[in-house]
Amino acid sequence: MTGARAKPQGIYILDSNGNYGWEFANRDRLQPDSGYLGLNYIRTPWPDSMLDLPRGPWQIPDYAETPKLIFNPKRKVQDIYVVDYFLFISEKMKSLLDELAPKSCVYLLCETEFSNGKTGPRIWQCSVVDSYRHAVDLEKSEIRLSKWGTYLIYGESSWKFLLAVLAGAHVFRLFEYAVAIFCDQTFKDLCRDRGIKGISFQQVGFLQT
Structure with missing residues (x-):
């Protein structure tokens, strides 16, 4: 089994x-x-x-x-x-x-x-200030690219983040979408467990192993 x-x-x-x-x-x-x-x-x-x-x-x-x-x-x-x-x-x-x-x-x-x-x-x-390039699998994600190589997001998206690139990062930025601050499930759960007030989370995808 x-x-x-x-x-x-x-x-x-x-x-x-x-x-x-x-x-x-x-x-x-x-x-x-x-x-x-x-x-x-x-x-x-x-x-x-x-x-x-x-x-x-x-x-x-x-x-x-x-x-x-x-x-x-x-x-x-x-x-x-x-x-x-x-x-x-x-x-x-x-x-x-x-x-x-x-x-x-x-x-x-x-x-x-x-x-x-x-x-x-x-x-x-x-x-x-921790930032990464090419951390999203574009072939498996709902993302369009601008002519400068940055991400264009329309409506709800499902991104597949690459574990090999992020290498255990818990809080980070993306070169291609620098207006946002990202975090992983571990960070989100710890904020809940510690009773952090005023924080919110919008799920945008999953970590792809």
Whole structure:
């Protein structure tokens, strides 16, 4: 009698639930010449291409000031917020990432306070910099390619991710679809077990063995 076939491991796009309750006190001063949280590519061009690996374009810039977040004391503080492809995370969430994906992220400790003047929660700006190219089996996935080789996604998709390429990555980006942060089933399950608040997951495919 043969054993039951193992269930394929899911791969998800990581996001937050949109229930924020805070705002930047100094976003316009972080990079006065751009107004964005990410790198200014005019002044700081990436050497070979916008998405050159392994770190891609997602490192945290050298801001003119430390990001400062003002929290509403009437709203519950969550463990994760997604803003402009960056994560803003609690100490609890950072501990989970340090444990499961210690080389996948870079961090910047933010300044925080509540709008009533009380000391705010400890929040880190986090960027996932672990990125991969050709990690999806295009012949078995519902994906179209742009003329630049990036992925064009229409409606519901089912992607087959290659275990040999991802090599045990739990949180990562794709060169061909860098607007998203991906995670595996292990990371999703651990977030549930640790009671991470504010996180959401959209399944986009499975890990193909």
